[in-house]
Amino acid sequence: MKDETDMENVSATKKVAAKPVLARTTTRQVSSNASKDQVAEICLKDFNAHYGEFHAIKNINLDIMARQVTAFIGPSGCGKSTLLKWINRMNDIVPSAWAEGSIRMGDLEVLSKQTDVVSLRRRVGMVFQKPNPFPKSIFDNVAFGPKLHFKIGKQDLAALVEWSLRKAAVWDEVKDRLHQSALGLSGGQQQRLCIARAIATGPEVLLMDEPCSALDPASTARVEDLVYELREQYTIVMVTHNMQQASRCSDRTAFFFEGEIVEEGETEQLFTRPKHQKTEDYVSGKFG
Numbered sequence: 001m002k003d004e005t006d007m008e009n010v011s012a013t014k015k016v017a018a019k020p021v022l023a024r025t026t027t028r029q030v031s032s033n034a035s036k037d038q039v040a041e042i043c044l045k046d047f048n049a050h051y052g053e054f055h056a057i058k059n060i061n062l063d064i065m066a067r068q069v070t071a072f073i074g075p076s077g078c079g080k081s082t083l084l085k086w087i088n089r090m091n092d093i094v095p096s097a098w099a100e101g102s103i104r105m106g107d108l109e110v111l112s113k114q115t116d117v118v119s120l121r122r123r124v125g126m127v128f129q130k131p132n133p134f135p136k137s138i139f140d141n142v143a144f145g146p147k148l149h150f151k152i153g154k155q156d157l158a159a160l161v162e163w164s165l166r167k168a169a170v171w172d173e174v175k176d177r178l179h180q181s182a183l184g185l186s187g188g189q190q191q192r193l194c195i196a197r198a199i200a201t202g203p204e205v206l207l208m209d210e211p212c213s214a215l216d217p218a219s220t221a222r223v224e225d226l227v228y229e230l231r232e233q234y235t236i237v238m239v240t241h242n243m244q245q246a247s248r249c250s251d252r253t254a255f256f257f258e259g260e261i262v263e264e265g266e267t268e269q270l271f272t273r274p275k276h277q278k279t280e281d282y283v284s285g286k287f288g
């Protein structure tokens, strides 16, 4: 993946097409919770989320560090996906969902009514549990976002599609069938295609909701390796039920229980020296 051709494509693509795509539009903020050289990409303050009268997320204060993988772990129904879906306002489509508090990305208040949700979702991409390619060709799946968001010429678009597919470690498997349906790919290939689609618009953040839960062990290992590599360039938040996966691929972990964050910190510390009994019980498999 990191061969010379790839690097050439990256820089060529950045120069011609993706430069405006990859440009950051906000400043990052120095974290108050983590060590001083770490920078927060997203800051949640007194964040609460509800479905009608049900209080699903309670008083979250959390800094999500730039260019790190943060894992959200916790038992079923504790609010991990709900929080993820508020970060790119996916919950806007749920009529009963409402939220209070603040989610800031640099200068942008994600929850503000003035926030342009389409441009927010370009900056905060999402990869779902079940691979969900569009019923279009492999090429068109990746080209869809850039065509929607940017004025981009044919050649630059082709370079960007190739760059994204290489970055998502699926290029070699699809380069000879770019114009065939994405639905003909295996589950693992479809998931890497969905990651390529998400990165093609130059996001700063990738949200991943159990991205490996529908994949076999070999595809899971490939996606995990990919997540680990992508963090050099993207801020990644990943919901997972798999403790080994959280400890393998994340830098930081937040443990949720009944809508609250019990503990958040460096993954190694949280798994080996948790501060709370509840965290210890969960990571050691006593409940879940």
Ligand SMILES: Nc1ncnc2c1ncn2[C@@H]1O[C@H](COP(=O)(O)OP(=O)(O)OP(=O)(O)O)[C@@H](O)[C@H]1O
Pocket: 051, 054, 056, 074, 075, 076, 077, 078, 079, 080, 081, 082, 083, 094, 096
């Ligand atoms: N659309 C919805 N309408 C009403 N309640 C919802 C909705 N979506 C989720 N909930 C409730 O909010 C709570 C948190 O759900 P959420 O899906 O965020 O949990 P989770 O930790 O991601 O669970 P899992 O690990 O099983 O995916 C649960 O009690 C769930 O039933």
